[in-house]
Amino acid sequence: xxxxxxxxxxxxxxxxxxxxxxxxxxxxxxxxxxxxxxxxxxxxxxxxxxxxxxxxxxxxxxxxxxxxxxxxxxxxxxxxxxxxxxxxxxxxxxxxxxxxxxxxxxxxxxxxxxxxxxxxxxxxxxxxxxxxxxxxxxxxxxxxxxxxxxxxxxxxxxxxxxxxxxxxxxxxxxxxxxxxxxxxxxxxxxxxxxxxxxxxxxxxxxxxxxxxxxxxxxxxxxxxxxxxxxxxxxxxxxxxxxxxxxxxxxxxxxxxxxxxxxxxxxxxxxxxxxxxxxxxxxxxxxxxxxxxxxxxxxxxxxxx
Numbered sequence: 001x002x003x004x005x006x007x008x009x010x011x012x013x014x015x016x017x018x019x020x021x022x023x024x025x026x027x028x029x030x031x032x033x034x035x036x037x038x039x040x041x042x043x044x045x046x047x048x049x050x051x052x053x054x055x056x057x058x059x060x061x062x063x064x065x066x067x068x069x070x071x072x073x074x075x076x077x078x079x080x081x082x083x084x085x086x087x088x089x090x091x092x093x094x095x096x097x098x099x100x101x102x103x104x105x106x107x108x109x110x111x112x113x114x115x116x117x118x119x120x121x122x123x124x125x126x127x128x129x130x131x132x133x134x135x136x137x138x139x140x141x142x143x144x145x146x147x148x149x150x151x152x153x154x155x156x157x158x159x160x161x162x163x164x165x166x167x168x169x170x171x172x173x174x175x176x177x178x179x180x181x182x183x184x185x186x187x188x189x190x191x192x193x194x195x196x197x198x199x200x201x202x203x204x205x206x207x208x209x210x211x212x213x214x215x216x217x218x219x220x221x222x223x224x225x226x227x228x229x230x231x232x233x234x235x236x237x238x239x240x241x242x243x244x245x246x247x248x249x250x251x252x253x254x255x256x257x258x259x260x261x262x263x264x265x266x267x268x269x270x271x272x273x274x275x276x277x278x279x280x281x282x283x284x285x286x287x288x289x290x291x292x293x294x295x296x297x298x299x300x301x302x303x304x
Contacts, residue, residue, distance in 0.1 A: 090116025106136030
């Protein structure tokens, strides 16, 4: 089994703070001739311990995909946070799991990373333990944007408020939601605006209700600018079920059953109820032009 340099963390959002860890992991692995890897959990330890659902920026699948696509780390070790993990001491976590099971020779963690039974492991203890075992260790200091520490907690607040451009600055990439296209009510087809319908996985945040300029990437890797409505579709629906509904510009085809990735770039307007489908159609055409204008000024993909 090839030795690994392992980054430790939950990595919700895979934001700029995480980027510093992941880039260091890749650099160290290259220097040592090892495999860069990420060790993370399928769900937040806090949720398991407290029993209180924790809303997340990304699904486990999106976290894995972002780490691989943005940072080139293919080896994402995502394990269940179960009774074994909950009761493992921090020393055993390092020696028996990271070293014994996954062949770590170097560990990379953030300045506030805690781990092991009752979160008793700390960055300071990790450095000391690695020195005892002859392992390499890097602790990455906090990363700030405009004087604010980059954190998943802060980014969650921005996403919930619909402040998607600011959230993206802290993420270092567009906020992402991947999901299987499901059947909708096909109202869009009746007004000449066919859409794809997605439902966010349980406990995964969607931006606040409104209309967004987005980019939708299909399973074959092709991408299309899209007008995406997040909310209850009050003009055509019962006003309760939250959906993510995207109209792909310049695309004609059937995507039912496919997994697509929606990347959010700009909040265009709040969700409102229209008096008629004609009024809705006129507004969506205007949203489409705003989306085209945005991507004309910001060719995809671009660096934040």
